């Protein structure tokens with residue numbers, strides 16, 4: 262394995278985030294704060310507690326997930342799309358590295374960025390609502406697994422996209438609706454019965470449910486199921502990336 | 515001389531069905547400067563891209579220093595540096611950072627003093643903290659060269675290194691290429707400029723339509739194909755070449771005021787004096803005499819024309 266290569270890829274991706282600090286880190290914080298103002302304060306005051314948790318507190322895990330999923334996907338897809346777009350990918354393709362180094366470098370950096378964003382949002386939330394975390398270990402595990410698997414997902418999008426439009430398409434058409442309909446701002450038990458069943462086909466439900474459980478010990482689905490789902494998703498993404506590199510999909514001619 | 519790169523029966527058909535390389539074989543010798551000449555679309559970039567791992571060959575195999583470029587790609591790619599044809603660089607990156615990146619990517623641990631020396635040798639040291647987009651085209655090309663050399667490769671591919679480069683910079687580039695060769699780097703460059711090949715290459719390969727038409731030492735190409743011409747300006751133009759001169763196979767030009775005699779300068783039986791005597795005997799009066807030699811350009815043009 263070419264450790265130097267992993268190191269420079271990771272470092273350069275992080276450097277880029279650092280140089281665009283405001284965009285990378287400040288914007289998710291600002292948008293999260295706005296959600297708190299709108300959902301937490303304005304609407305939350307009219308909603309009763311959900312499963313014994315005050316509404317403002319209840320939405321914290323969902324808000325974090327919303328940011329993590331969009332940020333991971335956006336960061337990782339952009340990270341690999343950019344060299345494809347500018348043509349500098351020639352260097353990566355001619356380097357003595359395999360998909361392992363490339364994935365660890367790019368996905369690792371994107372996941373680190375969204376991990377930091379997740380922590381910043383958590384801290385921001387602490388200013389607005391009282392927060393207690395029942396299972397810090399599981400909270401961190403879910404956080405990290407989510408960052409990694411959705412960065413992998415974003416990486417796939419970045420490899421697949423051959424224009425800017427496609428790059429934005431999936432986050433807009435898939436990620437955002439799935440997160441909003443995945444119980445970020447409500448418990449799926451609040452939905453009418455048929456929609457509850459439909460929701461179970463939404464993978465994000467399992468993520469948010471498990472993550473929320475690590476905070477409040479309340480969940481829509483069992484924690485084991487949540488964990489299994491996210492690991493399955495990650496494995497599927499890894500397989501797709503491996504396949505893409507093996508066949509040179511949209512990279513090698 | 516020992517071969518460092520061995521290309522065996524490489525064919526490439528692109529997804530669209532276009533065959534860019536046709537069963538091409540070529541050995542590159544350790545320490546040489548090999549120039550690949552060929553018109554647009556000949557397959558030069560395709561060949562280089564295959565050796566570097568950017569394009570997959572449809573058929574055939576390549577070894578670098580005895581290692582297969584597919585099964586042992588980690589070993590071969592560490593030895594290779596590539597300067598691409600296009601100016602592909604991250605616009606916002608700083609010069610020094612992109613060099614560190616390239617070096618690491620190719621598996622070398624950081625070495626600031628080597629990078630400093632490299633940047634100085636390319637007159638880029640003052641620009642090390644500049645963002646790429648603020649550099650001129652010639653500087654960008656040098657940054658690409660620096661990136662390709664950042665991991666101290668032993669084989670360097672330069673895909674049209676002097677395209678869009680002014681005369682002075684081109685000369686600097688040639689000096690740089692020679693210096694690299696002296697330090698033991700094997701250099702393969704593609705070019706459209708015949709003078710370039712003539713100036714710096716040890717061997718010249720001519721590619722057209724995916725086939726290697728010719729590969730030989732520059733001097734023996736000139737030797738084999740480099741016929742000389744003797745131009746004889748006449749005081750009074752003639753309509754036809756006089757009958758008694760038919761053995762000399764002269765050619766009439768410039769409205770009958772010039773006779774051209776094509777000969778091989780390496781042929782010891784050539785008798786220029788005899789020709790002059792014959793001209794005299796034919797009653798032709800000479801105004802002036804000059805000679806010219808076919809350049810690689812002429813050779814190249816006639817080779818390419820023969821195959822199209």
Ligand SMILES: Nc1ncnc2c1ncn2[C@@H]1O[C@H](COP(=O)(O)OP(=O)(O)OP(=O)(O)O)[C@@H](O)[C@H]1O
Pocket residue numbers: 514528529530532533534552553554555556557558559560561599
């Ligand atoms: N990605 C591609 N897909 C399909 N055809 C391609 C691709 N890249 C190159 N070709 C075709 O392959 C042939 C050889 O192209 P190549 O770039 O190797 O030529 P070249 O000798 O480098 O030309 P130039 O001097 O213009 O750079 C051309 O006909 C070109 O159109």
Ligand SMILES: [Mg+2]
Pocket residue numbers: 558559560599673
């Ligand atoms: Mg080319």
